[in-house]
Amino acid sequence: MTTTTVTRTSAAVEQSRPRRQLSTAGRRRIAVALTLAGLIVGALFAGAPVLWMVFSSLKANPEIFAYPPQLITENSSLAPYLAILNDSRQLRFFLNSYVVSLAVAGLTLLVAVHAAYAFSRYDFPGKSIINIAVISVQAVPPITLLIPYFGLVVALGLYNTYPGLILTYMVFTLPYAIIMMTGYFNTLPRELDEAARVDGTSSFGALWRILIPIAIPGMVSVGMYTFMIAWNEYLFALTLTRTDDMRTVPIGIQLLMGQHSYDWNQMMAMSVLGSLPVILLFIFFQRYFIGGMTSGSVKN
Known part of the structure; x- marks a missing residue:
């Protein structure tokens, strides 16, 4: 009885290990995904004004404040x-x-x-x-x-x-x-x-x-x-x-x-x-x- 119980317990432990490993790997993937999402949002927040500055430099003055705003217009030029x-x-x-x-x-x-x-x-x-x-x-x-x-x-x-x-x-x-x-x-x-x-x-x-x-x-x-x-x-x-x-x-x-x-x-x-x-x-x-x-x- 004791030997059988120990064997079953060891088997249960061995079966539970991959699940814990998968769970840890899943948490890591979620952490990486959240980190990348945060970096993307930060990059957009920091880069959007720069992009708007670049595209605005190619427009005529009235087009800069046109609504709805457009990045590139027909009159864009250097x-x-x-x-x-x-x-x-x-x-x-x-x-x-x-x-x-x-x-x-x-x-x-x-x-x-x-x-x-x-x-x-x-x-x-x-x-x-x-x-x-x-x-x-x-x-x-x-x-x-x-x-x-x-x-x-x-x-x-x-x-x-x-x-x-x-x-x-x-x-x-x-x-x-x-x-x-x-x-x-x-x-x-x-x-x-x-x-x-x-x-x-x-x-x-x-x-x-x-x-x-x-x-x-x-x-x-x-x-x-x-x-x-x-x-x-x-x-x-x-x-x-x-x-x-x-x-x-x-x-x-x-x-x-x-x-x-x-x-x-x-x-x-x-x-x-x-x-x-x-x-x-x-x-x-x-x-x-x-x-x-x-x-x-x-x-x-």
Whole structure:
């Protein structure tokens, strides 16, 4: 009796296992399906305004607000883009944005790499205080500094100039860049520096010959972030510039808003053209960008 009961119990257990396995697999499929559904909804929520912007840039102004709305109309054309590309004033806005954004990204990287190397590899008096100061600057809302920086830029004679915009933007990009690059350098073994110095290379040489080539992913991610900040910034660009020769793309879009009418199609077209540099940067460098962001956050 006992042997028979044990045998039957074992058989029942063996028969119930596949059912539990199927149940677990079913729950996993449901979880995956729900996750995909959530991602699709999120993508549509985030992408729908972008698609509407693209299609609106091809329409005439009255068609943008037609009801029921249509993505493509009979009068869709590239006329708004041609109007912008044939306007030297609008092209100047793009030139200014490229000059300022590239300069901010390059100078921020140059300063941040050396500062981060010092924070990562050396102990010096006041290191903790300086580190706290860097983080504190990152925590200050930029709008609270608008009036002080306006007065400072005017006093230094940098109002309505490239250096005025570049130096102002670097105040907000440098803290993030230093923090990220310090975290990235902390993930690199110190033995690399020691081996370079054993071979007779200075600390400066070890940084440029050994560490910087390895830290390219982190530098790319920081450079992309600082470029996007400078490219999209509106408030300081509006306050610290006066003439169209110094205006940037966000200000150029705002200037298309007239007193009695808005050029909506040209605003949308300029928004599309203004988004392309950031989109292309992310497409070409996303591998380095994601790698740099994750590596820089592993060890601090």
